[in-house]
Amino acid sequence: xxxxxxxxxxxxxxxxxxxxxxxxxxxxxxxxxxxxxxxxxxxxxxxxxxxxxxxxxxxxxxxxxxxxxxxxxxxxxxxxxxxxxxxxxxxxxxxxxxxxxxxxxxxxxxxxxxxxxxxxxxxxxxxxxxxxxxxxxxxxxxxxxxxxxxxxxxxxxxxxxxxxxxxxxxxxx
Amino acid sequence: xxxxxxxxxxxxxxxxxxxxxxxxxxxxxxxxxxxxxxxxxxxxxxxxxxxxxxxxxxxxxxxxxxxxxxxxx
Numbered sequence: 001x002x003x004x005x006x007x008x009x010x011x012x013x014x015x016x017x018x019x020x021x022x023x024x025x026x027x028x029x030x031x032x033x034x035x036x037x038x039x040x041x042x043x044x045x046x047x048x049x050x051x052x053x054x055x056x057x058x059x060x061x062x063x064x065x066x067x068x069x070x071x072x073x074x075x076x077x078x079x080x081x082x083x084x085x086x087x088x089x090x091x092x093x094x095x096x097x098x099x100x101x102x103x104x105x106x107x108x109x110x111x112x113x114x115x116x117x118x119x120x121x122x123x124x125x126x127x128x129x130x131x132x133x134x135x136x137x138x139x140x141x142x143x144x145x146x147x148x149x150x151x152x153x154x155x156x157x158x159x160x161x162x163x164x165x166x167x168x169x170x171x172x173x
Numbered sequence: 174x175x176x177x178x179x180x181x182x183x184x185x186x187x188x189x190x191x192x193x194x195x196x197x198x199x200x201x202x203x204x205x206x207x208x209x210x211x212x213x214x215x216x217x218x219x220x221x222x223x224x225x226x227x228x229x230x231x232x233x234x235x236x237x238x239x240x241x242x243x244x245x246x
Binding site for chain 2: 012020027035040041045048049109112132155156159162171
């Protein structure tokens with residue numbers, strides 16, 4: 001029996017094999033949205049937990065386990081952004097870029113974090129994936145379960161709100 | 174909105190926020206996932222709930238045994 005069929009039948013060894021194949025990819029995808037290593041690790045576990053719970057509904061004939069996992073991971077990450085929205089504005093423990101002095105960069109990052117935090121979690125996820133991570137619209141659409149046009153609309157909406165918020169703060173893109 | 178306006182914001186974001194696409198997982202998460210799966214496994218079995226319901230039912234029918242039960246606890 002194929003690995004995916006064994007997983008769909010509830011085989012834990014097959015689940016472990018799939019986990020080992022995809023954990024890095026899922027982690028990196030979540031990291032692109034939540035931008036915090038500890039949170040991304042927790043959400044990766046949550047993603048595979050949800051995957052395991054839903055094993056019976058997985059159709060091995062469709063076979064695209066990576067796309068299915070990306071969709072679960074996106075929902076898990078957006079749920080997290082929704083919960084953390086009023087607590088931590090854009091937690092980001094990634095290393096600083098080398099293009100600006102640290103003080104200026106920190107101030108600008110802080111303004112951008114504030115502006116990002118004003119976006120709805122779904123729009124924020126799309127803006128991060130499309131503009132910062134430069135993921136293709138098609139892949140973002142697949143992960144969110146929406147059309148490419150809907151992704152474009154969210155990017156436009158996000159950019160418009162970011163420009164407005166940043167302009168009010170004296171930052172002019 | 175025009176494409177250049179999107180490109181301006183994109184440039185600002187990219188200059189300020191480092192891309193996360195190359196982040197590598199620092200540890201194997203399988204043990205954490207196993208722990209999560211085990212938590213599900215150690216949930217209270219149905220017969221424990223049945224026993225609890227039987228005791229609660231008995232206390233309702235024979236409330237006189239409550240002081241004796243409390244004494245022995």
